[in-house]
Amino acid sequence: MRIKELFKNIFMINKKLVVLNQVKDYNPFRDDTFKEYIEWNPNRSKLAAAIMKKIKTVPIKQGDKILYLGAAHGYTVSKISSIIENGIIYAVEFSERCFNELIPVSEKIKNIVPILGDARKPETYDWIEKVDIVYSDVAQPDQTSIAIRNCRTFLKENGFLMIAIKTRSIDVTKSPNQITKEExxxxKNAGFDIIDWKVLDPYEKDHSFIIAKMIK
Ligand SMILES: C[S@@+](CC[C@H](N)C(=O)[O-])C[C@H]1O[C@@H](n2cnc3c(N)ncnc32)[C@H](O)[C@@H]1O
Structure with missing residues (x-):
């Protein structure tokens, strides 16, 4: 088994992206496993797709505090929780159905804090601490302004914004490239430097991914 570390705690085994499985034999999303590693499927996770598309960097590190908007049932959240090891990921989701599926995952993986809440109303979960990264995947037409508002409230100085853009949610008549450039x-106008961005096809059609760093 040849293991290559692409970024800290993110590996490639047999051309598959993997992370370490934090909870032995726990595999809620039925991913492939390779000894102590578990697959991170780029068809199910935009960050995994961005890595497969060779995004320049993944700024997530051990011990990070992360605010994740649009957690759904926790697929990507569970992979990021492995990268940060003893860090914490606050996982916000507003659909009760998805949230109910997130709960058992967070009971097993102890560094996930599930929050039933609306990412448009950061004041409703303002008890959380300041974070190193705001990660947003809410698939809404106003997704960028939702992410920026959360950064204003929770992101530490020089923290990172990672945002998945569902281009079709914004305007079906424009190309994913064009919409991404507008986002x-x-x-940038909100005070961030763009580190890199990628359109995510063929893994995630009509999606792109942006990584930015707060500069003021
Ligand atoms: C594309 S899915 C997220 C997939 C997930 N990030 C993953 O990779 O495993 C978008 C999620 O955002 C949630 N969502 C949409 N608008 C939201 C909002 N305003 N606040 C919180 N969650 C929201 C939806 O309910 C849905 O579960």
Whole structure:
């Protein structure tokens, strides 16, 4: 088994992206496993797709505090929780159905804090601490402004914004490239440097991913 570390705690085994499985024999999403590693499927996770598309960097590190907007049932959340090891991931989800599926995952993986809440109303979960990264995947037309508002409230100085853009949610008549560039302008105008961005096809059609760093 040849293991290559692409970024801290993110590995490639047999051309598959994997992370370490934190809870032995726990595999809620039925991913492939390779000894102590578990697959991170780029068809199910936009960050995994961005890595497969060779995004320049993944700024997530051990011990990070992360605010994750649009956690759904916790697929990507569970992988990021492995990368940060003893860090914490606050996972916000507003659909009760998804949230109910997230709960058992968070009971097993102890560094996930599930929050039933609306990412448009950061004041409703303002008890959380300041974070190193705001990660947003809410698939809404106003997804960029939702992410920026959460950064204003929770992101530490020089923290990172990681945002998945569902381009079709914004405008079906424009290309994913064009929409992403418009969203990038909004992120820049809000005081961020763009580190890198990728359109995510063929893994995630009509999606892109932006990584930015707060500069003020
Ligand atoms: C594309 S899915 C997220 C997939 C997930 N990030 C993953 O990779 O495993 C988008 C999720 O965002 C949630 N969502 C949409 N708008 C939201 C909002 N305003 N606040 C919180 N969650 C929201 C939806 O209920 C849905 O579960």
């Amino acid at each position: 990038i302008e909004k992120v």
